[in-house]
Amino acid sequence: xxxxxxxxxxxxxxxxxxxxxxxxxxxxxxxxxxxxxxxxxxxxxxxxxxxxxxxxxxxxxxxxxxxxxxxxxxxxxxxxxxxxxxxxxxxxxxxxxxxxxxxxxxxxxxxxxxxxxxxxxxxxxxxxxxxxxxxxxxxxxxxxxxxxxxxxxxxxxxxxxxxxxxxxxxxxxxxxxxxxxxxxxxxxxxxxxxxxxxxxxxxxxxxxxxxxxxxxxxxxxxxxxxxxxx
Numbered sequence: 664x665x666x667x668x669x670x671x672x673x674x675x676x677x678x679x680x681x682x683x684x685x686x687x688x689x690x691x692x693x694x695x696x697x698x699x700x701x702x703x704x705x706x707x708x709x710x711x712x713x714x715x716x717x718x719x720x721x722x723x724x725x726x727x728x729x730x731x732x733x734x735x736x737x738x739x740x741x742x743x744x745x746x747x748x749x750x751x752x753x754x755x756x757x758x759x760x761x762x763x764x765x766x767x768x769x770x771x772x773x774x775x776x777x778x779x780x781x782x783x784x785x786x787x788x789x790x791x792x793x794x795x796x797x798x799x800x801x802x803x804x805x806x807x808x809x810x811x812x813x814x815x816x817x818x819x820x821x822x823x824x825x826x827x828x829x830x831x832x833x834x835x836x837x838x839x840x841x842x843x844x845x846x847x848x849x850x851x852x853x854x855x856x857x858x859x860x861x862x863x864x865x866x867x868x869x870x871x872x873x874x875x876x877x878x879x880x881x882x883x884x885x886x887x888x889x890x891x892x893x
Contacts, residue, residue, distance in 0.1 A: 681760055700860070704743055716775040717771065760773045795879055796876050811825060811827050811828045811871075825873075841869065
């Protein structure tokens with residue numbers, strides 16, 4: 664059975680679709696200042712089609728690859744394609760991204776190119792990014808780091824207004840994404856309360872209850888790393 668992450672076809676990691684940047688790991692498409700968060704199934708459909716750009720992909724193949732259940736109706740797929748077209752600003756009558764081939768399936772008509780991921784040079788100690796919490800610098804290794812009051816949290820903040828598992832930073836290939844974990848008082852980047860995934864670039868102030876953390880990235884101005892303390 665084909666998979667939505669078929670290594671022989673689907674663009675690995677990020678890719679461009681015409682003038683859009685598609686980031687499957689973040690369920691995100693962006694163009695200039697426009698950012699659209701998509702449901703995982705929609706991103707999976709878009710990624711699968713993009714990996715087979717130029718050829719017609721049948722509805723049955725898409726359903727098998729993305730949902731991996733034959734009882735999913737074609738109406739579900741049709742709705743997902745409509746969601747993608749709306750997000751991309753596409754027109755079913757004059758498609759620039761996804762074309763419908765009557766009684767056959769769908770075809771990507773926009774140019775698809777892989778996007779190389781530039782991994783920042785790591786500072787001494789081998790960590791490319793970290794959080795500054797008061798007078799502490801806490802390295803963020805590849806993978807997930809939980810922030811909260813839980814004794815097992817990677818970044819522990821024992822204060823009123825902080826949930827046990829308040830937020831999480833996920834680092835992949837030198838890039839970091841912040842998400843709230845359903846905390847009571849919310850997670851803020853600057854003055855904005857985040858409601859989904861938020862990619863961090865470096866220098867952002869993150870409010871977790873009364874604590875203010877600063878996200879740092881190697882190589883950016885103001886990101887000189889000091890001694891890491893427990």
